[in-house]
Amino acid sequence: MRTLITLLPAFLVATLWVSTSVLAQNEPAPINPAEAKAAFDKADRALNEAWAAAKKALDESDFNKLKEEQRAWLEYRDYLARSPLYTGASAQDELPLTAPEYLEAASHLSNERAVWLKGLIRAQEGEETLTGSWSDSYGGSIDIVQKGNQLHFVIQCVRGPTSHVGGLAGIATWNESIGWFSDKGRADKGDDPETNLSFIQRNQKLEIIGAHTSYYHGARAYFDGTYVKTANLDPKEQTKILKSAKDGEIPEE
Numbered sequence: 278m279r280t281l282i283t284l285l286p287a288f289l290v291a292t293l294w295v296s297t298s299v300l301a302q303n304e305p306a307p308i309n310p311a312e313a314k315a316a317f318d319k320a321d322r323a324l325n326e327a328w329a330a331a332k333k334a335l336d337e338s339d340f341n342k343l344k345e346e347q348r349a350w351l352e353y354r355d356y357l358a359r360s361p362l363y364t365g366a367s368a369q370d371e372l373p374l375t376a377p378e379y380l381e382a383a384s385h386l387s388n389e390r391a392v393w394l395k396g397l398i399r400a401q402e403g404e405e406t407l408t409g410s411w412s413d414s415y416g417g418s419i420d421i422v423q424k425g426n427q428l429h430f431v432i433q434c435v436r437g438p439t440s441h442v443g444g445l446a447g448i449a450t451w452n453e454s455i456g457w458f459s460d461k462g463r464a465d466k467g468d469d470p471e472t473n474l475s476f477i478q479r480n481q482k483l484e485i486i487g488a489h490t491s492y493y494h495g496a497r498a499y500f501d502g503t504y505v506k507t508a509n510l511d512p513k514e515q516t517k518i519l520k521s522a523k524d525g526e527i528p529e530e
Contacts, residue, residue, distance in 0.1 A: 313380040320384035320391070327394035334398045339480070343397075350390060353415060358382035360438035390414045396507040400481030407451075409509050411483055413502030419485070422515045422522070426451050428476060429522035430458075432485070436498040443494020444527040445474075454478040463525070466492060474500065481505070 328347070332340055357363045359371045364378035372379045393414035407423045419432040428449040435442050449458035456476030460466065470489040477484040483504045490500055510518065521528040 308377040308381055310377045310380075313377040313384070316384040317380040317387075320387040323391045324387045324394075327391040327398075330398055331394050334401050350414065354383055354386045354390070357438055358386060363438040363440065392507050393505055396505040397482075400505055403481060404506070407478070407483070407506075408515065409506040411504035412507045413504045415502055417485075417500065417502045417504065419483075419504055420510060420514070420518050422510065422518045423451065424519075428456050428458075429519050431518055431521050431527060432474075432500050433527065434494065434498050434500060436495075439497060441495030441498040443490070443498040443500065445472075445490070445493040445500065446521040446525050446527055447474075448522050449474065449476055451476070460525075 331343060335343060355374075358379045359374070359376075361368045361370075361372065361378075364372065364382045366372055366376065366378040368376075389412065393412050396412070407421050407428060409421060411419045411421065416436050417432070417434040419430055422429040428451045430449060431444070431446045433442070433444040447458050447460065449456040454477065456474075458472075458474040458476075460472045466472075469492045472490050472492060473488040474490070475486045477486070483506075485500055485502055485504060487500045494500070517528050
């Protein structure tokens, strides 16, 4: 018994050391301020270049509307990037614009917006098919494969400082510039109301409006938004979307 008592403190010390080591390994590495600033400056340049290109590509009325949208997006970016909840910063209050956590998050969001603006510019050329990856630059994305009068889609979102997520896969009926999706008859929903998504194409943008979508996302998430095509889908990616849409399941990464 005396031997057990003698060894017990050593065992506890070893256990505590192992636990502390595991926690230390799981902690994210601290953000390098210089690297965060460099990443932000690079993203800011890319955003400004995309903005200048959009000004050249759009007519005056469309660009004036875009300016209003861009002001709203900049407020959204800073709202998220200054949030300790969103960035994982240890601060209690809103982060200053010089904080490494803000710079890192803002650079990521700015890069996404630059891609969205470039997609908006390409949309002016016009495309016959909706097949591709679309983004609303607010945390929403949708992959679409158009087959005749059907849109096979997977829509996903990550919204707000608490990163509420959502996802829905299905097949919508498409008629020229308007599409409609219903999950009526889905067995696993029980008494939940029917979910609908409308797809409205205007000026090569795709506006998505949902009704009773909460079954498919967190409390603060949503699918609604104005999306532009930001990338094409290769044959393998299209096959994956077709299967997910048919099965009604979000594909695994």
